[in-house]
Amino acid sequence: LALDSTAGAMNITVPDNSASAWVVQGAADVQRLTLVTTNSTESLNVAANVTVTKTDGTGAFAIETTAGEALAIGDVVTVSGTAGKYFKSDADSATAVRQNVSGVAMITSSADGQVARVAVSGVATVTFTGAIANTDIGKFAYLSATGGQATLTAPTASGSTVYKIGIVVSGTGATSASVLVQPQYIATNP
Numbered sequence: 001l002a003l004d005s006t007a008g009a010m011n012i013t014v015p016d017n018s019a020s021a022w023v024v025q026g027a028a029d030v031q032r033l034t035l036v037t038t039n040s041t042e043s044l045n046v047a048a049n050v051t052v053t054k055t056d057g058t059g060a061f062a063i064e065t066t067a068g069e070a071l072a073i074g075d076v077v078t079v080s081g082t083a084g085k086y087f088k089s090d091a092d093s094a095t096a097v098r099q100n101v102s103g104v105a106m107i108t109s110s111a112d113g114q115v116a117r118v119a120v121s122g123v124a125t126v127t128f129t130g131a132i133a134n135t136d137i138g139k140f141a142y143l144s145a146t147g148g149q150a151t152l153t154a155p156t157a158s159g160s161t162v163y164k165i166g167i168v169v170s171g172t173g174a175t176s177a178s179v180l181v182q183p184q185y186i187a188t189n190p
Contacts, residue, residue, distance in 0.1 A: 060106065060122030060181060067109035067116035074127035074176050075105040075148035076165055077118055086116045088148030092160040099161040101143050101183040119181050123169060126150050126179040132171035141165040141179045150179070155189065162186040 068085030077086045078100040090098045103118040128150045143163040144151035154162045170178040
């Protein structure tokens, strides 16, 4: 099957009972391919080599889910095991589940219950507590004690977690930078 569009957006809908199983959206939209089934007795499988990239060499593998609070693009987030929703991570949060990192918000979610798109691997924009320079490329990004943000310095406060978000791959002096997302728990400070 080969599909070409020379006139811009192309939508393809494959009926799956009453739900769309496959949608390809146009170039003006962030989302390029969505595979969905709403039938709980079915599974949706993709057997292929998958490369996620943009023309500038960046890209991320993301999941679409539900926000538990307002999230901004670049917020470091975690999923709550009880609510199954995504919340801002925080290295010294009194709520233990928020001390974890699941990924990075890729779209703005205005409130609890809104759609959230979370990068779980690949390159994504991350918000930092301070400016990230070109000389910071290659350094680790850690979860900060400021909700939803990253830092280049691992937290040291007692009871805070040290959680590596990934590796900085670009820096322009702004408080957001591209990070190769690879969440990894390191330790909890004594």
